[in-house]
Amino acid sequence: MDFITASLPIVLPIAYALVMISVFMTLCGYSVLAERKVSSWIQGRVGPNRARVAFLGHIPIIGNLMTSLGLFQPAADGLKFLFKEEITPGHVKVGYYYLAPIIALAPALTTMVVLPFGRYVDADGITQPLVLANIDLGMLFILAISSLGVYGIVLAGWASNSKYPFLGGIRASAQMISYELAMGLSLLPVFMWAAAPGSDYGMSLFGVVQAQQSAWLVIIQPLSALIFLVALFAETNRLPFDMAESETDLVGGFHTEYGCFKFGIFFVAEYAHIIMGSAVFVLLFLGGWNFLPWFADPWSDGLLGTLLSVGWFMAKVFFMIFFFIWIRWTLPRFRYDQVMSLGWKILLPLAVGNLVLNTLIIALYDTFTR
Amino acid sequence: MAKTKVMERKPLTLAEKTFIPQILGGLKTTFSTMLQKPVTLQYPDERPNIPDNYRGVPTLVKDPNGREKCVSCQLCEFVCPPKAIRITPGEISEEEEPDRAHVEKAPKEFDINMLRCIYCGLCQEVCPEEAIFLQDIFSSSGYTREEMINNKEKLYELGGTLPDQHYKWDKKKAAEEKGNPHH
Numbered sequence: 001m002d003f004i005t006a007s008l009p010i011v012l013p014i015a016y017a018l019v020m021i022s023v024f025m026t027l028c029g030y031s032v033l034a035e036r037k038v039s040s041w042i043q044g045r046v047g048p049n050r051a052r053v054a055f056l057g058h059i060p061i062i063g064n065l066m067t068s069l070g071l072f073q074p075a076a077d078g079l080k081f082l083f084k085e086e087i088t089p090g091h092v093k094v095g096y097y098y099l100a101p102i103i104a105l106a107p108a109l110t111t112m113v114v115l116p117f118g119r120y121v122d123a124d125g126i127t128q129p130l131v132l133a134n135i136d137l138g139m140l141f142i143l144a145i146s147s148l149g150v151y152g153i154v155l156a157g158w159a160s161n162s163k164y165p166f167l168g169g170i171r172a173s174a175q176m177i178s179y180e181l182a183m184g185l186s187l188l189p190v191f192m193w194a195a196a197p198g199s200d201y202g203m204s205l206f207g208v209v210q211a212q213q214s215a216w217l218v219i220i221q222p223l224s225a226l227i228f229l230v231a232l233f234a235e236t237n238r239l240p241f242d243m244a245e246s247e248t249d250l251v252g253g254f255h256t257e258y259g260c261f262k263f264g265i266f267f268v269a270e271y272a273h274i275i276m277g278s279a280v281f282v283l284l285f286l287g288g289w290n291f292l293p294w295f296a297d298p299w300s301d302g303l304l305g306t307l308l309s310v311g312w313f314m315a316k317v318f319f320m321i322f323f324f325i326w327i328r329w330t331l332p333r334f335r336y337d338q339v340m341s342l343g344w345k346i347l348l349p350l351a352v353g354n355l356v357l358n359t360l361i362i363a364l365y366d367t368f369t370r
Numbered sequence: 371m372a373k374t375k376v377m378e379r380k381p382l383t384l385a386e387k388t389f390i391p392q393i394l395g396g397l398k399t400t401f402s403t404m405l406q407k408p409v410t411l412q413y414p415d416e417r418p419n420i421p422d423n424y425r426g427v428p429t430l431v432k433d434p435n436g437r438e439k440c441v442s443c444q445l446c447e448f449v450c451p452p453k454a455i456r457i458t459p460g461e462i463s464e465e466e467e468p469d470r471a472h473v474e475k476a477p478k479e480f481d482i483n484m485l486r487c488i489y490c491g492l493c494q495e496v497c498p499e500e501a502i503f504l505q506d507i508f509s510s511s512g513y514t515r516e517e518m519i520n521n522k523e524k525l526y527e528l529g530g531t532l533p534d535q536h537y538k539w540d541k542k543k544a545a546e547e548k549g550n551p552h553h
Contacts, residue, residue: 041404046412226390330396 017113017132024112028271029074035271035325037070042329051076077264084260089160092257096159101258101265104152107145108272114138115279116206118289118310121301129206130310136202139191142280143184146235149273150176153237153244153254156266160257168253171336172244175234178343179241183231185351186224189358190217190284205280209288213297216287223354225285227347232281234343236273238324240331243339278320282313286320289313420506425491427507428482429529430522431500437470437539438526439501442477446493446502454486455493469539480522484510500536503529 033048040047048070057063057072066072088094116129116138128134135141150172157169191203194211201207208217218225234241245253255266282288289309291297299305299312334342385391411418420426433439442459460478464471493502507528512518520528 038404040408042400044403044406044409046408046410326397326400330400331393 013132020112020132021109024109024272024275025268027275028268029078031271031275031321032077032267033070033074034321035328036073038322038325039329042326048073081261081264086261087259089162089257091161093159093161096155097257098262100152100156100159101262101269102152103155104149104269105265105272107148107152108269108276111142111145111276114141114205115276116209116283116288117279117313118306119206119209120306125301127210129209130306131206134204134206136204138205139187139203139208139280139284142205142276143180143187146273146276147176147180149269152266152269156258157244157254160254162257164250164252165254165256168244168246168250168256171246172237172254175237175241175243175339175343178340179231179234179347182227182343182347182351183235185348185355186227186231187284188355189221189224192358192362193217193220205283205288209283209290212287213290214294216285216290216293218285219293221285221358223350225281227351227354228284229281230342230347232277233324233327234339236277236324237270238274239328240334241339242333243336246333248333274321274324275317278317278324279313281320282316286316288316420508424506424508425489425504427484427510427520427528428487428489428493428502428504428525429507430480430525431503431529431532432526433534433537433539434531435537435539436531437467438476439499440477440480440497441474441499441501442480443475443498445496445498449492449496451490451492452486452488454483454488456481456483469543477522480525482520482525484518484520485515500534503532505529 037047039045049068051070051072052063052067053072053075057067088097113132114135116131116134118130119127120130122128153172154169157165157167157172160166190208194208194217195202201210211217233239237244242253245255247253250256255263258266287293289297289312291299291312297305297309299308430438430440442457444457444459447455447457456479457477458479459475462471462474462476489504491504494504505528510518
């Protein structure tokens, strides 16, 4: 018994991490399915509805329903990627060529360490976050690590030793640099309000969510939310900012020379970024697991309440993923120079102005209320 | 001369310059299309409606009495722009069809190379016997080049029998019985 009690602190975090990774990877797979389904609905198509698994697909009513919803499609896609002929073009720089997908995926998965996804009330009656590592610098960690994903894209573009992937990689890096500034600056007012001097939370994401118990920050800081959202679209390389791929002018962009599972990993990395981005936006601006603005959480302190808070958080994240796909079929792709001018000439000055404005308001507030 | 009307171009308002109302309008439009029924035809299960005058794969047809209409005049072979049709004329055997033998010919071989065919329909236009028709078959594929050459049996199998008001041989027989053998 002593051995088990002693080894729990080591075993439990590993188990939690494994559970979180499996949930996250499943979400990635099914957001690919969501992308295909929502795209088809918006375009008046049917979408994937044929893939069928031997036993599950033959359950009388549910089987047909699952087949027509395409629920087996991610498995079929994955198997297809696994069993395709693995082609390595002759002219690539082999080591880096294989390294690039890994570098693209790893940061996206690393950021989930600091992602709080629910809350529980501990024995002392204090609300605690459900998170793998509750560090005070959560947001900085996410900003720092998630931007590393672009190294994978740049490396893929360069190692492919081909013009179009190279251009895609260059564009991705330029875009990342341009929007990273606006993104960071748009977050500063948020933390200036949420982590006021004397608060316990610092830059942790849990603190931001706790600060939104009454009003969500999207209502208090709409400009920050807008800038952050636009920058998020640019950072995740999603349409209308998918400069790195842009099939119309770059064939396939940075992954033109990639096939089968290597391409699949790029795909998973993109969706991992989307899920992470959605989750961060929900935490920062949409109140995390808080029920509604100016409504107290209806769930209790017990286990059920914890599960409900996680479910409510997930529902918001799913809505954000849907929003990403929805935007994709609404806005056309920007031209490259438009992307640059939007980032440098509009978003960055706007973010700086927003920061200055908020600083002034806080200074005045402090002067007159003290 | 038509008068050119110069449209007045208003400067954008502040709201329009931010593009946000326009983006929201676009989101509304795409969301409303999402709630509509899909318009896709699920092809292998659902077949499209083929119009009557559709030009699909050329086929040979028989008359309602089951006789082959083609008399191997080779007009279609002659007119075929990509030279896809190849006819070997042959005689009709006297035992099988005594009333047609020595009157008409029939093709011994009739090949249409579907790799060459351009579906122009000139063969159908030119045929004096209305024996070759471009029908509603739109999907033809094969694994080899040889497989894509439709021979006579294949062409009759694809073509089948079309309704025909003409009944050439019935008319000839009736005229003969009335004592007018050269009708």
